Amino acid sequence: MSGESQSGGGFRPGPILLDVTPFATGWEQDSRIDDGHAHAWERCLLIRTDGGGVDGVAVRWEPVVRCADCGCPRCGSSSDPDPCMERRHHDGLHITLHGRFEPVGGYLPPEAGEHPEQQT
Ligand SMILES: [Zn+2]
Ligand SMILES: [Zn+2]
Numbered sequence: 001m002s003g004e005s006q007s008g009g010g011f012r013p014g015p016i017l018l019d020v021t022p023f024a025t026g027w028e029q030d031s032r033i034d035d036g037h038a039h040a041w042e043r044c045l046l047i048r049t050d051g052g053g054v055d056g057v058a059v060r061w062e063p064v065v066r067c068a069d070c071g072c073p074r075c076g077s078s079s080d081p082d083p084c085m086e087r088r089h090h091d092g093l094h095i096t097l098h099g100r101f102e103p104v105g106g107y108l109p110p111e112a113g114e115h116p117e118q119q120t
Contacts, residue, residue: 008068010039011041011042011043011051011065011078012040012042013042013043014042014043014045014066014068015042015044016045016047017044017045017046018046018047018049018070019047019048019049021046022046022064022066022068022074022117023064023066023071023072023106024071024072026072027073028073028089029073030070030071030072032039032069032086033067033070033072037069038068039067039069039070039072039074039087039106040067040068040069041065041066041067041068041085042065042066042067042068043063043064043065043078044063044064044065044066044078045061045062045063045064046061046062046063046064047059047060047061048060048061050060054061054086063078063079064078065077065078065083067113072088073087073088073095074086074087075087075088075089075090076094076096080115081099082096082097082098083096083097084096084097084102092104104114
């Protein structure tokens with residue numbers, strides 16, 4: 001509405017998260033995900049500290065995109081200049097920030113992907 005910049009990949013700056021999960025617990029089953037609200041994508045910087053190892057504590061950081069309301073992760077990566085704007089594990093084609101449709105690749109439906117080992 002107010003001239004939102006799209007230079008950041010379609011999300012707004014979110015909080016920095018320290019050693020917490022950025023997504024809602026059980027988000028795939030959360031009915032709020034598909035209740036029709038417009039997901040408010042925000043980019044969070046997730047910082048994890050891992051104890052152990054020769055150097056003691058390791059710090060890793062990772063940008064993640066989630067909905068500020070329901071905690072659902074977004075399909076498109078925060079580093080993709082034209083990310084998919086649907087929620088993760090959505091049905092149908094990817095719909096990107098710039099309105100492109102892309103087939104879903106590398107993701108098998110549950111029926112096909114449940115048992116990766118060959119069973120005869
Ligand atoms: Zn949402
Ligand atoms: Zn997608």
